[in-house]
Amino acid sequence: MTKVKVGIIGLGYNGRQHAVAHTVSNKSELVALCDRDEHKLHIVGKELGVRNLYRNYDEIMADSRVQAVSIHTPDGHHKEPFLKALKAKKHILVEKPLANTEEDLVEMVRAVEKEESSLKIEVGYILRFNPVFEKIRELVHSQELGQIFYMESDYVHNLLHKKNATDPITGNNWHLQDQIPMVSGGSHCLDLLRWIKGNNPTSVFSYSNHLAFPELSSDDCMASIFKFQDETVAKVITLWAPECPRDPFFNLRIYGTNGTIERDQFCIGKKMAEQRSEFKPIEAQRIKGHPYDPEIDDWLTAIIEDTNVRTNLKDGANSNMATLCAVKAAREGKEVIIPVFK
Numbered sequence: 001m002t003k004v005k006v007g008i009i010g011l012g013y014n015g016r017q018h019a020v021a022h023t024v025s026n027k028s029e030l031v032a033l034c035d036r037d038e039h040k041l042h043i044v045g046k047e048l049g050v051r052n053l054y055r056n057y058d059e060i061m062a063d064s065r066v067q068a069v070s071i072h073t074p075d076g077h078h079k080e081p082f083l084k085a086l087k088a089k090k091h092i093l094v095e096k097p098l099a100n101t102e103e104d105l106v107e108m109v110r111a112v113e114k115e116e117s118s119l120k121i122e123v124g125y126i127l128r129f130n131p132v133f134e135k136i137r138e139l140v141h142s143q144e145l146g147q148i149f150y151m152e153s154d155y156v157h158n159l160l161h162k163k164n165a166t167d168p169i170t171g172n173n174w175h176l177q178d179q180i181p182m183v184s185g186g187s188h189c190l191d192l193l194r195w196i197k198g199n200n201p202t203s204v205f206s207y208s209n210h211l212a213f214p215e216l217s218s219d220d221c222m223a224s225i226f227k228f229q230d231e232t233v234a235k236v237i238t239l240w241a242p243e244c245p246r247d248p249f250f251n252l253r254i255y256g257t258n259g260t261i262e263r264d265q266f267c268i269g270k271k272m273a274e275q276r277s278e279f280k281p282i283e284a285q286r287i288k289g290h291p292y293d294p295e296i297d298d299w300l301t302a303i304i305e306d307t308n309v310r311t312n313l314k315d316g317a318n319s320n321m322a323t324l325c326a327v328k329a330a331r332e333g334k335e336v337i338i339p340v341f342k
């Protein structure tokens with residue numbers, strides 16, 4: 001089978017995990033690595049046996065052996081390598097969130113429209129590959145839950161330890177300066193809700209505060225209510241500094257006229273009060289950590305077999321846009337209409 005020659009840009013936690021996944025995939029060959037931190041670059045290069053090591057992403061773009069790049073630079077720093085990869089005609093997997101501003105997001109989408117290329121571009125909304133969420137989507141689409149009228153999903157994650165994650169090269173800490181909880185974590189929630197429901201939110205209202213994580217430049221607590229195209233109401237909360245351990249399963253709740261999903265359990269109603277239905281576990285494998293292997297497999301299969309990726313650019317951009325509008329709603333204290341990339 002043809003193997004896609006892949007290069008990784010950004011070798012922090014997330015980029016390294018993707019690099020490792022490419023070393024075990026039978027659809028790719030990891031041929032190049034790029035990170036502006038030379039020390040990290042050489043450590044990961046040695047660990048994974050990769051010899052083409054670049055400190056600047058212009059160099060990886062100029063390497064004609066690299067057919068596809070996987071971009072894992074910090075939030076708010078995906079646009080530049082993305083546009084360069086597009087110009088260099090490399091297939092792209094780009095981390096969420098695509099952008100921290102509406103302007104950058106629109107620029108990325110318009111650039112792809114202008115190129116009119118057949119490049120395969122996947123946005124890293126990796127939760128779509130969790131078997132439990134795949135099963136939940138199947139349940140919703142099979143109509144077993146009836147008509148969905150309310151959904152919620154929360155990103156509750158204590159990231160106080162990132163206070164000390166100073167970049168040795170720049171002396172900055174992007175986690176504090178560039179991470180917007182609703183956009184970075186909340187867009188995972190929005191993405192799951194949009195993907196499972198199969199339509200888009202049209203408007204949002206939010207409240208937020210900045211009490212638990214004062215070092216963060218954005219508000220660390222935000223609660224947003226979204227209205228979807230079909231009138232479904234959805235709530236998303238992002239908490240960046242809750243003083244508690246993480247829940248064993250991500251909070252996703254979906255209420256339909258015939259049944260309910262709460263986290264990784266579901267029940268189908270019996271319609272009679274004296275025969276209350278019970279929650280049962282969703283029948284799907286429980287995995288630990290992120291499903292990197294199926295995510296990269298989806299992207300590589302699309303490149304090799306010319307199929308569609310699970311999360312294309314406009315799809316990922318719509319999840320991102322909804323969260324940027326949620327942040328705007330909190331800032332302006334009013335409802336914001338969410339534009340959709342069609």
Ligand SMILES: NC(=O)c1ccc[n+]([C@@H]2O[C@H](COP(=O)([O-])OP(=O)(O)OC[C@H]3O[C@@H](n4cnc5c(N)ncnc54)[C@H](O)[C@@H]3O)[C@@H](O)[C@H]2O)c1
Nearest residue numbers: 010011012013014015035036037072073074075095124126
């Ligand atoms: N999909 C997911 O579930 C998921 C999970 C974790 C992180 N992420 C996303 O992945 C991205 C990276 O997160 P992380 O936790 O790995 O961050 P990190 O700080 O651990 O790594 C970022 C790396 O990028 C490198 N870098 C920064 N600017 C660069 C440049 N101009 N050229 C080359 N290298 C550069 C840094 O040296 C660092 O090694 C973020 O956007 C984050 O939101 C996504």
